[in-house]
Amino acid sequence: MNEVYQNGNGNKRDMATLVKLFQPVSEKSNGSGNKVTVVGCGQVGMAAVFSMLTQNVTNDVALVDMMGDKLKGEMMDLQHGSAFMRNAKVNASQDYSITAGSKICIVTAGVRQREGESRLDLVQRNTDVLKCIIPQLVKYSPDAIFLIASNPVDILTYVTARFRYLLSEKLGIAATSCHGYIIGEHGDSSVPVWSGVNIAGVRLSDLNPKIGTEEDPEDWQQIHQSVVKSAYEVIKLKGYTSWAIGLSLSQLARTILTNANSVHAVSTYMKGEHGVEEEVFLSLPAVLGHNGVVDVIRQPLTEKEAEQLRQSAALMAQVQAGIQF
Numbered sequence: 001m002n003e004v005y006q007n008g009n010g011n012k013r014d015m016a017t018l019v020k021l022f023q024p025v026s027e028k029s030n031g032s033g034n035k036v037t038v039v040g041c042g043q044v045g046m047a048a049v050f051s052m053l054t055q056n057v058t059n060d061v062a063l064v065d066m067m068g069d070k071l072k073g074e075m076m077d078l079q080h081g082s083a084f085m086r087n088a089k090v091n092a093s094q095d096y097s098i099t100a101g102s103k104i105c106i107v108t109a110g111v112r113q114r115e116g117e118s119r120l121d122l123v124q125r126n127t128d129v130l131k132c133i134i135p136q137l138v139k140y141s142p143d144a145i146f147l148i149a150s151n152p153v154d155i156l157t158y159v160t161a162r163f164r165y166l167l168s169e170k171l172g173i174a175a176t177s178c179h180g181y182i183i184g185e186h187g188d189s190s191v192p193v194w195s196g197v198n199i200a201g202v203r204l205s206d207l208n209p210k211i212g213t214e215e216d217p218e219d220w221q222q223i224h225q226s227v228v229k230s231a232y233e234v235i236k237l238k239g240y241t242s243w244a245i246g247l248s249l250s251q252l253a254r255t256i257l258t259n260a261n262s263v264h265a266v267s268t269y270m271k272g273e274h275g276v277e278e279e280v281f282l283s284l285p286a287v288l289g290h291n292g293v294v295d296v297i298r299q300p301l302t303e304k305e306a307e308q309l310r311q312s313a314a315l316m317a318q319v320q321a322g323i324q325f
């Protein structure tokens with residue numbers, strides 16, 4: 001008998017377990033195409049472009065920046081490395097028509113934090129920057145998936161990666177084998193989901209019920225404090241952060257282009273989830289594919305974790321209310 005084994009889109013979406021696990025957001029797609037636009041050719045943008053080209057995530061990149069000379073210089077520098085890449089096509093222009101037909105538009109333009117500033121301090125300046133950029137991108141690539149890295153942002157994949165790195169240091173195990181999520185704001189009010197941190201399915205909260213609390217004699221909560229401080233520390237030391245966010249953006253782009261349906265912590269609309277009543281975007285683990293966010297994973301949170309998430313949502317709503325459009 002010939003059996004057809006399917007994965008990904010072949011699974012039965014109305015299966016009871018899947019109905020409980022997933023909050024449907026959009027249809028899964030089987031499309032293709034790998035053109036990626038990056039707007040903002042600063043430290044973050046170029047780290048993302050370099051990661052994508054050298055990791056063969058895409059071989060077709062369009063660059064846009066408001067600084068013409070810098071833009072041309074970055075384009076030429078990359079083109080001169082063509083012999084070391086796989087058919088890389090790198091175009092750049094201040095005219096958004098070069099972005100036409102992009103599958104993904106990554107926005108890394110805008111101001112970054114100066115020492116002592118929080119991500120939320122950038123909100124008005126970068127809202128104004130995005131107001132100029134987004135309509136142009138939509139005009140030329142109406143079907144593109146947008147990855148916004150400019151701050152304040154809630155693409156938490158990067159912070160979650162820091163969390164997994166710091167967990168791996170404490171456990172003496174590779175970061176790729178440490179599983180755990182940070183949800184909520186990409187910033188000071190982020191929430192570590194200690195109840196779900198696990199190694200090979202063994203939950204650390206089963207081994208240490210006080211993990212992540214003030215009463216924990218092993219002081220695991222210090223790892224989250226270090227995560228929150230990480231960007232401030234790197235910015236103080238080198239002026240900006242770039243490599244980890246560049247690698248993170250590259251991984252997200254690969255997931256979207258390959259329709260991987262893998263799970264990443266990204267910022268998504270979350271009114272109604274975990275009792276959040278505000279119209280905010282915050283980070284939750286989500287399934288990403290060709291159409292961007294396909295499902296949000298319904299993590300069982302402790303009441304304390306859910307309350308911290310709602311506080312993060314209230315803070316976002318408060319900041320949003322102050323933005324002048």
Ligand SMILES: NC(=O)C1=CN([C@@H]2O[C@H](COP(=O)(O)OP(=O)(O)OC[C@H]3O[C@@H](n4cnc5c(N)ncnc54)[C@H](O)[C@@H]3O)[C@@H](O)[C@H]2O)C=CC1
Pocket residue numbers: 039040041042043044045064065066067108109110111112113122126129132133148149150151153155158186240241242245
């Ligand atoms: N989501 C995350 O985890 C991270 C986010 N960031 C954020 O990424 C953003 C960029 O940071 P960096 O690359 O370090 O800054 P950067 O100053 O090195 O680069 C920003 C680039 O944006 C360009 N730009 C500004 N306004 C523009 C406009 N209207 N149109 C086109 N280009 C424009 C500038 O000319 C500059 O080349 C900041 O908001 C920063 O806070 C930085 C690190 C991590």
Ligand SMILES: CC(=O)C(=O)O
Pocket residue numbers: 119151158231241245
């Ligand atoms: C700057 C920033 O958002 C970060 O490195 O996490």
